[in-house]
Amino acid sequence: MTDPTSEAKVNDTYNLPAQYDAGATERALDDAWEAAGAFRAEAARSTRAGGPRDPFVIVIPPPNVTAVLHVGHGLNNTVQDVLVRWRRMAGDEALWVPGTDHAGIATQNIVEKQLALEGTTRDGLGRDAFVERVRMFAEQTRGQILRQLRQIGASADWSRTAYTFSPELSRAVREVFVRLYDDGLIYRGHRVIHSCPRCLTSLSDEEAEFEDQNGTLYHIRYPLADDPSRGIVVATTRPETMLGDVAVAVHPDDGRLAEMAGRRVRLPIAAVEIPIIADAYVDREFGTGALKITPAHDANDFEVARRHGLPMPVVMAPDATMAEGADAGGRVPEAFRGVDRFDARRQIVTQLKADGLLVKEEPHRHAVRHCYRCGTVVEPRLSDQWFVKIAPLAKPALEAVRDGRIRILPERHVAAYLNWMENIRDWNISRQIWWGHRVPVWRCASCGFEKAYREDPSACGKCGVEELVQETDVLDTWFSSWLWPFSTLGWPDGESADLRAFYPTDVLVTAPEILFLWVSRMIMSGFYCMGKAPFHTVYLTGTVRDTQHRKMSKSLGNGIDPLDVVERFGADALRFTLMQGMGLGVDVIVDPHDLEKSFAPGRNFATKLWNIGRFLLTSVGAEPVRAFADLSPAELARSDGWILNRLSVAVSECETALGPPRPTGGVWTPEQRNAGMRFDALAEAARRFVWNELADWYVEATKARLQRAGPDREVARAVLVHVFDQALRLLHPIMPFITEALWQRLPTYVSGTLLALARWPRASELLPGAAGFDAVREAIGAIRQIRSDYAIPPSQPLAVHVVARPGDSLDALLGERALVARMARCELSAGPAAPGAAAHAVLSSGVELVLPLAGAIDLEKECKKLRDDLVGLDRQLNALRGRLANEKFTGKAPPEVVATEREKEQEWSS
């Protein structure tokens, strides 16, 4: 076992290297955290198990084992890690469950591509060998993904690493299938479903994505059977499907066409007679007003055919070549058999043209469904599939979001969720692939009895005959991942300690694309299996895009490997940059061709932090530091009070940015519903405090104090260490490595402790009288500006006269004379300057600074400055008056208040 502090001992604590070595530090700390079990959650400590701590649980959206992680995962997982690290420090029993998804079709596709390169196919290998091949591939990628997660600093509980295809989770899949089956919520249906001719499997509605495409609308004449000189014209974008036509439908109220109903037409090419029927489904306005009915290759036509009791001939094979399927009865001419659908389309159009039956071709833009895994145009095709009857499951899932037990951020996604749930359609869960959980249904070869079994059966559950045949289809990959929030915690084992301690989980962080595919279904399964919503917050991240706002993808070559970034700039730089750019629901734009520029914010900030640490550790030294709590307010210097107040403000801002960790009382109030989860605000609040307040002002103010031994030096040392310690805590969730490395070197560090487990800061009450330091900062700024305005070189000393009535600001300025001298390179003295050229600055406290200048004064510049000040003051006054008039009086504001801005401008200009 590695000593958690070993890394700190490697380097000389008080002689930090000038450059932060992210690589070495990160590796060592990851080991130290792991060795200390810092991220391991204990069920017994959860309040739900009678322990002292509120559980805070996140389950990772399991990355697909198809490929290693990209920067989108970096973003997503950093958000989760920030939340988990925050809650862990805040005293919760924090658990982040890591894991991966076997990703059925996607993974199978990749291995099939590999096989193609080797000149073989899955059929060539056979089912068992193929599955083994995919398993090996998946294992390899899986390991890599988990290593990657660790490298970006994920504080997950690796002892609970899950996998959708593990024996434990397979058991959960089985269990839920059997329960649904026994509840009558799973059925086998003969339906028109989306079928991918490349993947050779069916898809759910959600997996067949719409894409607008230019097509052609063909108007085809079907001659009347008894009078070929007359006919009826139908319109279609897919002429090849006409081989499967069983009728032509017209609207019953369509005057000119309705009279045709009842007659018969002769279907060209297929050479069969089909009826003309009347059905109100037909849209009279579209196309020709007559609709060809192809029940086996169009879901709507299927319904029409069912209403009219028509046959449903299948004329295409699963690979979308024309074929004599069920009920085709010779409709597909020999010449077309085995011909691809698009070739068949061309040939059919040519032939129709030749026969004079093609009336018109018009360009037509329409939405065509594509396979979400391979992009192939999917084909609606009648087949036997397994479905989940989903409406009963949707009901509680709908309610939970409506009544605020679950919130979805950004809120705009709520409407989409509700709409989808309200119009939900049964879920096709069977896939004709080999990689996945096999449908656990066996059929008796003897009596035909069919049943879903929890354990592989050896004999028929009805007649006892030992000849059983299992379904060959496998389950949709989402049928395993929809159980993730509880299957990873031991379900269906009701006695599972984890399940009791950690379900329901808290926040789900994922991409909006899978709101329906995954998130909605988890909510449904959560209620069905556990009776409770699986989480109270769904946080949908933006997408990482390139500078042209294109999604990152392998094929576009605009992807970013998070490990590239980690290697070059460190995990902290990656994380900080991503968090800083992460407004709620906003896409993060990074330039894959200029990582240096893209990740500069994080890299620069990490460097800054490191250098503050270097300064602090060298100048504070190794001797013990007074306990911060022992300092009395009277001992504090002006700057101490100021920085402590700034710290308090920063802590509050971070709290606000993160928001409430869970809804009070289990339901989000309307005010809470949109609160928190502002990671950009968190990063900015912490950055501003560390850089613009701590480094820019307090560190400077401390330098002189640290050099003179004495009580004040001890106060400065104590405050400096305390403030930096608190800052490191605030930043730790975002930048875990560098903060931990620095924290362990503080003189107050207690050996063996970890920042990862240190207490999250709390805002304290503001100290009175810190305004004096603001006056000092303002004065330094004003003097620097005059220096710059008049191009006075830094080497040239300046004399500055402070003109003021005695008071705090004056005292502060004179009291901090040395600091002003160092930061603005000037000598302050009280009292008026000798007459002559001088630049002036008026501070907000009324104090006037007079800087005698040797050269000429730029009157125009000075006047402009004054004018701007006056305009500003006037607006301020106007706003104040307006507010007063508004709040206190019922009447209109006095007329002199209502002068327009333009009038004011003119007034001041003259």
Next chain:
RNA sequence: GGGCGGUUAGCUCAGUUGGUUAGAGCGCCACGUUGACAUCGUGGAGGCCACAAGUUCGAGUCUUGUACCGCCCACCA
């Protein structure tokens, strides 16, 4: 076809219930290496807050309309 979101500095974005002279990071310009930091410091330039009308003492913020961009949903073949 229906719904939703966006439009603020050269780029990427903040801007909480209307109220000081609209901010940050990156980029740009000038100056600077004083012992934490040039992956830096100081100062600066750069905004008709998409457009138009309205409400208001006051609008980036609220209302209506327009334009452009993006997303989601959908059974017009």
